Amino acid sequence: MSTTQKIRYSDCDPQGIVFNANYARYWDDAITDWFEELGFGGTELGGIGVDVVTARLEIDFKAAARLGDTLVTEAAVERFGETSMTVLVDTSRESDGLTVAVGRAVYVFVKPADFRPIAVPESFREAAARNVGTSG
Amino acid sequence: MSTTQKIRYSDCDPQGIVFNANYARYWDDAITDWFEELGFGGTELGGIGVDVVTARLEIDFKAAARLGDTLVTEAAVERFGETSMTVLVDTSRESDGLTVAVGRAVYVFVKPADFRPIAVPESFREAAARNVGTSG
Amino acid sequence: MSTTQKIRYSDCDPQGIVFNANYARYWDDAITDWFEELGFGGTELGGIGVDVVTARLEIDFKAAARLGDTLVTEAAVERFGETSMTVLVDTSRESDGLTVAVGRAVYVFVKPADFRPIAVPESFREAAARNVGTSG
Amino acid sequence: MSTTQKIRYSDCDPQGIVFNANYARYWDDAITDWFEELGFGGTELGGIGVDVVTARLEIDFKAAARLGDTLVTEAAVERFGETSMTVLVDTSRESDGLTVAVGRAVYVFVKPADFRPIAVPESFREAAARNVGTSG
Numbered sequence: 001m002s003t004t005q006k007i008r009y010s011d012c013d014p015q016g017i018v019f020n021a022n023y024a025r026y027w028d029d030a031i032t033d034w035f036e037e038l039g040f041g042g043t044e045l046g047g048i049g050v051d052v053v054t055a056r057l058e059i060d061f062k063a064a065a066r067l068g069d070t071l072v073t074e075a076a077v078e079r080f081g082e083t084s085m086t087v088l089v090d091t092s093r094e095s096d097g098l099t100v101a102v103g104r105a106v107y108v109f110v111k112p113a114d115f116r117p118i119a120v121p122e123s124f125r126e127a128a129a130r131n132v133g134t135s136g
Numbered sequence: 137m138s139t140t141q142k143i144r145y146s147d148c149d150p151q152g153i154v155f156n157a158n159y160a161r162y163w164d165d166a167i168t169d170w171f172e173e174l175g176f177g178g179t180e181l182g183g184i185g186v187d188v189v190t191a192r193l194e195i196d197f198k199a200a201a202r203l204g205d206t207l208v209t210e211a212a213v214e215r216f217g218e219t220s221m222t223v224l225v226d227t228s229r230e231s232d233g234l235t236v237a238v239g240r241a242v243y244v245f246v247k248p249a250d251f252r253p254i255a256v257p258e259s260f261r262e263a264a265a266r267n268v269g270t271s272g
Numbered sequence: 273m274s275t276t277q278k279i280r281y282s283d284c285d286p287q288g289i290v291f292n293a294n295y296a297r298y299w300d301d302a303i304t305d306w307f308e309e310l311g312f313g314g315t316e317l318g319g320i321g322v323d324v325v326t327a328r329l330e331i332d333f334k335a336a337a338r339l340g341d342t343l344v345t346e347a348a349v350e351r352f353g354e355t356s357m358t359v360l361v362d363t364s365r366e367s368d369g370l371t372v373a374v375g376r377a378v379y380v381f382v383k384p385a386d387f388r389p390i391a392v393p394e395s396f397r398e399a400a401a402r403n404v405g406t407s408g
Numbered sequence: 409m410s411t412t413q414k415i416r417y418s419d420c421d422p423q424g425i426v427f428n429a430n431y432a433r434y435w436d437d438a439i440t441d442w443f444e445e446l447g448f449g450g451t452e453l454g455g456i457g458v459d460v461v462t463a464r465l466e467i468d469f470k471a472a473a474r475l476g477d478t479l480v481t482e483a484a485v486e487r488f489g490e491t492s493m494t495v496l497v498d499t500s501r502e503s504d505g506l507t508v509a510v511g512r513a514v515y516v517f518v519k520p521a522d523f524r525p526i527a528v529p530e531s532f533r534e535a536a537a538r539n540v541g542t543s544g
Binding site: 157179187189192193196251 | 286287289291292293294295296297300315323325326327328329330331332333336384387
């Protein structure tokens with residue numbers, strides 16, 4: 001799964017590079033696209049009454065990205081826990097493949113009403129497994 | 137009514153000045169503070185079952201603000217319509233009073249369920265009138 | 273000239289709709305794309321030593337856009353002044369063409385060093401005129 | 409060192425809670441305030457010709473913050489490396505002290521011209537040490 005993001009003027013700070021917090025946003029965009037691709041887009045995971053919250057982010061900033069760059073963010077499930085999913089994320093520059101930011105994000109599946117953790121839905125787990133199978 | 141906003145690093149763009157869209161956000165913050173001050177904070181205007189959406193923004197950018205500046209945003213009701221409220225907004229630099237951005241915002245009162253316009257609540261209109269009276 | 277923007281989760285607020293200030297950002301993105309298309313991308317208008325600042329925004333919010341929507345922002349020069357350019361902007365929903373936000377933006381050409389207005393570069397004026405010719 | 413941040417409407421997403429990437433922004437704000445407090449504010453660390461970039465972020469999201477909450481972000485140096493500084497960060501709800509997000513941020517001192525790492529300036533290291541001493 002990969003998402004392409006063109007760097008926007010407002011993404012850059014006075015240093016002329018992408019402001020660090022925007023990578024967390026790029027990663028959220030990439031994960032959201034991946035959920036959609038699996039058929040669990042929109043609110044409450046496409047209608048199955050489940051929501052997802054971010055539990056942890058680890059981001060290593062490896063290089064600076066600038067206006068004019070386009071970034072490619074790839075995500076792959078590292079492991080599923082009882083109620084969580086750990087995703088490896090890698091953002092690189094499209095032009096030359098240079099890794100710009102890399103790390104992992106942990107998501108927890110919750111009930112929309114009270115944000116309490118619930119087991120990863122079996123249908124989601126299966127869709128994610130199939131997705132890995134088909135894309136490589 | 138006035139709200140003070142310290143300019144943040146991420147508010148500034150590669151030109152080293154506050155990115156234009158952030159003024160719309162500063163204005164939203166100022167209006168939200170004013171609603172709170174009138175007793176209509178939080179969701180559904182403090183529990184009276186009414187919401188507000190932005191219908192129009194007019195912003196004239198008069199000067200550039202930079203990291204290190206603190207801005208003061210003042211808002212004053214220009215007029216009430218049947219379902220709307222027009223607010224004059226002025227954002228100036230705290231250090232010397234220089235106007236940085238000035239204009240108006242029009243808000244429409246709506247039903248939260250379907251965003252359809254409804255009459256300006258009488259209680260809000262009265263609170264706004266009293267607020268003008270006491271602050272000058 | 274048109275730019276397509278997929279609405280992102282972080283663009284939406286607790287009302288579940290695109291937060292008003294994000295339209296100013298979408299418009300900035302669209303104008304930036306148009307400058308690039310004309311050959312004046314990047315810093316200092318592609319190296320001619322000129323910068324552009326936003327002098328005025330007028331935005332009428334006509335409808336709410338939500339997660340799952342894709343927006344198309346079109347911009348067209350309304351007029352050139354001595355040092356400025358007024359652009360008509362229209363953002364609509366890609367699925368059905370519904371206008372979501374419409375208005376105008378005024379840009380002023382400045383010297384990068386001190387942000388003082390300068391005459392619209394003739395090369396830019398000509399490129400903009402040709403662009404209108406070819407696209408419609 | 410602590411920075412107080414009022415949660416803004418545009419900080420919150422359709423789940424009604426602060427969007428995850430905004431914590432990276434809150435942390436950047438807090439660190440920036442701390443640099444100012446130490447006398448190294450503004451560009452190039454208050455004029456000593458040094459810049460700082462974010463090299464790593466680790467954020468554990470412990471609880472959801474909502475509109476109406478005010479957050480307090482505290483930062484404390486964990487260790488200095490040759491060219492880097494690791495800071496422990498803790499963001500809690502002002503009303504009851506509940507930890508909302510906790511983790512660490514690693515910053516690298518660089519030359520502004522090319523973003524290449526340089527040794528932590530001795531004057532900064534000393535100011536940071538004194539600051540720890542006086543505040544606890």
